[in-house]
Amino acid sequence: MLRDDIKTATVTAMKAGDKDRTATLRLIGAKIKDRDIELRTSSKEVADDDLVTEVLQKMAKQRRESITMYVDGGREELADQERRELAVIDEFLPQMLSEEETKAAIADVKASIGADSIKDMGRVMAELKARHGAVLDMSMASALVKQSY
Template sequence: MSALKKQISDAMKAAMRAKDKQTLGVVRLILAELKRIEVDERIELDDARVLATLDKMSKQRRDSISQFEEAGRNDLADSERQELEVIKTFLPQPLTDEEITAIIDAAVASTGASGMQDMGKLMAEIKPQLQGRADMGTVSKLVKSRLAG
């Protein structure tokens, strides 16, 4: 079992002991998604894949929050925010804009990317370093502006 998955299992046990139903529900949701992936793909998840799954789940929550707020459903948006906060506890510390820019600059130097045709190669280099630590949509915009300018 990966270290991150074990940490999530331990969090479930702690939430059960503390009778924290909100956290328990979200942690069970995370574990169910991880188990679904393992069963569907017949693999044992490693930390990188668990992190990618958590990142995807947090992105889904952020999208839901914006849609609920546009629809005036603040009660549902608040529920999604609470779920997002629990998911964030398992993600690594987010990177600052300066750190992201430094990683992009280092990747540009190592790959020799010079134009938009190199974007895929550059993103493939950057994504493993930033997974779960930065919003990849924002990173993509930064890479586009770096390659265009």
């Protein structure tokens, strides 16, 4: 399980004395615990690895946005810190579909649900998320779906 892999990596980083990696892994663990607490009051059931992947994807997205803002603001040292954190987060994320694989998935979904206009974009995106949610970059998929019409 992904959660166990993160705990093991945290212990390994602590024993190795890698403070940056340990801090990032502890941050990941804290975000996962926050999400667990959030789900206690919710009636929504989520598989454990899906929950961890969802948290990691959100954290990665936040890091990418921060890197862009820091670079634009001339704060390269902060951007470097975010890049290091992103590298650790990416280690635990599943391999994302390439652009070609995403295009193939979009074509498959469009054919299976009979989508033929931009009005069907919501249905196409919902089906893509249901089939490939953990390994699909939804922002790239959204742009490719728009291009396909």
